[in-house]
Amino acid sequence: MSQARKIVILPGDGIGPEIIAEGRRVLETVNQQYDLGLSLQTCLFGGAAYDASGSPLPEDTLSACREADAILLGAIGGPQYDTAPRDLRPERGLLGLRSELKLFSNLRPALLYPELADASSLKPELVAGLDLMIVRELTGGIYFGKPRGIEERNGERVGFNTLVYSESEIRRIAVSAFEIARQRGSRLCSVDKMNVLEVSELWREVVIEVGKDYPDVELTHMFVDNAAMQLVRAPKQFDVIVTSNMFGDILSDAAAMLTGSIGMLPSASLDEAGKGMYEPIHGSAPDIAGQGVANPLATILSVSMMLRYTLKETAAADAIDSAVAQVLAQGYRCKDIASGEANEQLINTTQMGDAIIAALQAGADS
Structure with a gap:
């Protein structure tokens, strides 16, 4: 087993808790499958932290993030915070966390899965294989x-x-x-x-x-x-x-x-030593929060990036990437990436997490 490593999870606001729940399930699955020795800690951040403590970045959250090997963030913000003092808005907490942890290098991949070529706003021949x-x-x-x-x-x-x-x-x-x-x-x-x-x-x-x-x-x-x-x-x-x-x-x-949907794309923010915060690039989507329809794939792919770039667990990262590709090839779609084709099966947030975990377990058994 690798030396115990600490992962801090920041669910945040809006759809953040919903998509983080699925990302955490996937992380727990590969943690067990690959004997990664990860410990997970959840902390308040963003608007949720402001509501609870008056600060979008409480000192105990910042301290936990400083001690962590990596951080997994959901999403922050919402219209209810637009009238809050500027320095106390959720976005200021995110800027503060990036600055305090010296997360200067932001990696944003744009990868188009073959099954989603028609979902792009550009002609498929321009983006296929992007x-x-x-x-x-x-x-x-x-x-x-x-x-x-x-x-x-x-x-x-x-x-x-x-x-x-x-x-x-x-x-x-x-x-x-x-x-x-x-x-x-x-x-x-x-x-x-x-x-x-x-x-x-x-x-x-x-x-x-x-x-x-x-x-x-x-x-x-x-x-x-x-x-x-x-x-x-x-x-x-x-x-x-x-x-x-x-x-x-x-x-x-x-x-x-x-790539067809901002709901598909992960990101990493790294310091000079390779420690990172990982998050989907989409926002908190307050208009669909609580409905169970948010696409968790960007968060799940953020877990893959975390395993690859900070934890150096390439096999586990590859397994997640393969599971996502397999689930898309099987026709499973959340609402944001559905095109209405006959072979598609529209599923909710939790069901998408279930499908990814089933693919991971099937891969481990093969």
Whole structure:
């Protein structure tokens, strides 16, 4: 048995508790099957924590996350928190957790399963076989830069934010991206806006410098506006994309819709040692919370990423990925990925978890 490792689970808000319940069941299944020696602890976070304690990131939750080997997050937020003080909204808790844990490298894969090609908003021939990874810098840039605020100048309100990156911040995200590219197709596209922004000039210079240490990885560069266009014109030209916080936020959501549903996509946020927080990229979907119809596959695939990138349990990760592919091939669909074809079987959140676990158990028995 591996040395005991601690996993902190943050269900959060909206559909978070529902999808986390299925992710936890899958994690418990492979924990037993592969003798992983994982211990699981659930903590309050986001709006649920604000309701209970007045803070979206209570100190005991932060302490548990600091001590954990990895973190599994559901979703946070909801319209009921829009009137809360800005510093106490659920999203500020998420930004705070990323910052406190120095989770600077955000991995967002966009993988299209063959059975879901028709669910994409693009023509199937443009997206069939899509498999790209966006590496987004997560703790710097305009979301964290100072000064920031809203103030009165010359009789009118002015809002301002600061876009700033240090050389060291750029270097570490570049290293992370090159390492990921080396594990995949050895092609890395760095996205910036260096024709307009001095920050992007430095970004490109540093990425090129880092690239000299990775001669086996093909490095290209693209302006962010062109990258957005290319993602919807010919997305399969990309293998790994590395970019800044705001650009990555936008491009990764665009890439998500290429796959047919944002409910299918996991993500990882890593520190320099490889410790990570794993979460689906979709939101808390308060409009369907409590109805049992949310798609848990992005959360289940986040469990797979956690096993692969932080815990280094490749066999267990492969088993989950294979189970998801098998269940989709069998025609099981949650509402968000259903196309109405005759061979599909519409199932709810819990039933999807049941199907994945059945596939895992069948794989273990074969």
